[in-house]
Ligand SMILES: [Zn+2]
């Protein structure tokens with residue numbers, strides 16, 4: 177019985193985690209690789225059932241975060257208050273004037289399902305829809321497989337709801353990690369966030385190469401989402417992956433688009 181609980185938790189944690197990292201983040205927000213719609217929906221559903229909210233909302237907020245990192249227009253920079261960076265930014269009722277999801281994410285807004293989940297930009301309605309879908313899904317699991325499976329799945333979903341929120345704060349607090357790339361923003365690499373968030377904790381690397389499907393760059397920087405994407409590429413489910421390389425970064429510096437790396 178305990179085995180069933182632990183196995184469901186582990187599998188759910190992987191699916192919901194990578195639904196967020198591979199689906200919401202690397203695919204919808206950064207278009208770091210290509211895949212078919214069924215593969216896209218498989219990952220995005222994993223994120224949606226981890227209470228991540230409207231995919232269009234998530235991608236628009238995230239693109240705004242990259243565009244305005246650690247400035248007053250960044251939706252969740254800890255420079256302007258910890259509480260707002262952690263969860264305060266989510267409690268607004270709609271998009272701030274400088275974030276127009278249709279303009280920032282025309283590619284995501286093209287999908288009618290994502291437009292529906294965004295509920296016309298009404299955050300309360302889209303959050304409610306995501307929360308009720310997540311709870312209905314667990315009620316279904318309870319009916320089909322019993323309370324242990326439903327509880328393990330709920331706990332994995334709630335854990336994955338927390339982790340990106342935590343990442344926004346921890347990986348933008350310089351004292352808590354290291355910088356491989358000297359950038360003007362506060363992004364840092366944090367090993368334990370990378371472990372919890374399947375590779376997303378290498379956040380300084382990510383800000384240096386936002387379009388890369390790979391965030392762990394040094395040999396010790398384990399990036400489970402990247403390894404999974406490589407596996408999916410191997411079996412033909414994913415194609416055209418962008419991969420960060422040192423050479424590409426040096427080219428950016430030469431074009432004057434980046435500050436020089438610190439090492
Ligand atoms: Zn960031």
Ligand SMILES: [Zn+2]
Pocket residue numbers: 201205206238242382386
């Ligand atoms: Zn990003």
